[in-house]
Amino acid sequence: MAHILIPVLLMVTSLLASADSLPGRAIIDFEPNNSLDAAESIQLGREVDGNLASMSDVDVYKLTVDKTTKLEIAFRSELSEGNGWQYELLNEDGRILGASFCNFTNCQNGETLAAGVQSGTYYLKVLPESDSSNESFLPDGAYFFTITAVDDFSTVEFEPNDRVETSQVVNFNTAYEGQLLGMSDVDYYKVTVDKTAKLSLAFQSELSEGNGWQYELLSEAGSILGASFCNFTDCQNGETLSVGVQSGTYYLKVLPETDSVNESFSAGWGLLFYPHAG
Ligand SMILES: [Ca+2]
Numbered sequence: 001m002a003h004i005l006i007p008v009l010l011m012v013t014s015l016l017a018s019a020d021s022l023p024g025r026a027i028i029d030f031e032p033n034n035s036l037d038a039a040e041s042i043q044l045g046r047e048v049d050g051n052l053a054s055m056s057d058v059d060v061y062k063l064t065v066d067k068t069t070k071l072e073i074a075f076r077s078e079l080s081e082g083n084g085w086q087y088e089l090l091n092e093d094g095r096i097l098g099a100s101f102c103n104f105t106n107c108q109n110g111e112t113l114a115a116g117v118q119s120g121t122y123y124l125k126v127l128p129e130s131d132s133s134n135e136s137f138l139p140d141g142a143y144f145f146t147i148t149a150v151d152d153f154s155t156v157e158f159e160p161n162d163r164v165e166t167s168q169v170v171n172f173n174t175a176y177e178g179q180l181l182g183m184s185d186v187d188y189y190k191v192t193v194d195k196t197a198k199l200s201l202a203f204q205s206e207l208s209e210g211n212g213w214q215y216e217l218l219s220e221a222g223s224i225l226g227a228s229f230c231n232f233t234d235c236q237n238g239e240t241l242s243v244g245v246q247s248g249t250y251y252l253k254v255l256p257e258t259d260s261v262n263e264s265f266s267a268g269w270g271l272l273f274y275p276h277a278g
Pocket residue numbers: 029031050051052053057058059
């Protein structure tokens with residue numbers, strides 16, 4: 001009898017060192033660039049050198065993507081700032097596809113945010129991390145980022161996936177990375193099983209979060225076959241949920257653990273999952 005081990009769900013935001021800067025070729029923050037309409041055009045693979053001039057400064061950059069791909073945003077700061085930068089990848093309609101806060105030495109060392117996108121126009125919006133208007137919260141120094149398109153996009157989440165109808169198809173033996181973008185984000189993934197099997201879903205978060213993730217394995221009709229809350233270091237260490245299933249279509253639904261709409265409960269920014277068959 002064949003056995004199928006199934007999906008593993010890990011939650012991760014990849015943090016990688018950013019590429020070396022190329023000062024002579026950097027694109028400079030050219031004001032005013034404070035809105036989507038006034039966005040400054042940038043290019044893939046070319047570093048942008050910007051700064052926030054005040055707590056009301058917002059820098060919006062615009063780029064065009066001509067294929068389905070994974071965008072990697074390597075972001076870093078000149079200085080280590082406790083009140084750092086917030087940056088968001090937006091689609092043409094202004095919907096957030098990925099976002100991060102960048103601060104302290106983590107930001108100075110650089111981090112990478114990845115998101116799957118279709119061909120189209122996208123924006124990167126940079127603003128102060130704090131939403132205070134007090135200028136003492138303004139991060140000093142420059143920020144730098146480079147957006148690159150990576151052909152290996154099979155392991156990344158594609159928004160929008162907030163409904164069963166728009167769920168993302170995933171395969172076994174592949175790790176998928178995504179994120180919850182706020183308390184209203186829900187992520188659906190879809191997997192097809194071709195025989196009676198044991199479905200195993202492993203789930204892990206990058207960070208230890210007290211208000212963590214909730215995930216459910218659903219049948220095609222929407223009944224919950226298995227579910228778990230994943231939080232604190234237990235989630236960071238990873239856990240596995242297993243259920244026996246018949247052949248058919250199944251959905252994995254991921255949402256914030258708490259049903260509060262308070263964004264302070266937002267469970268980190270990273271999500272990676274790994275469906276596995278063996
Ligand atoms: Ca600026």
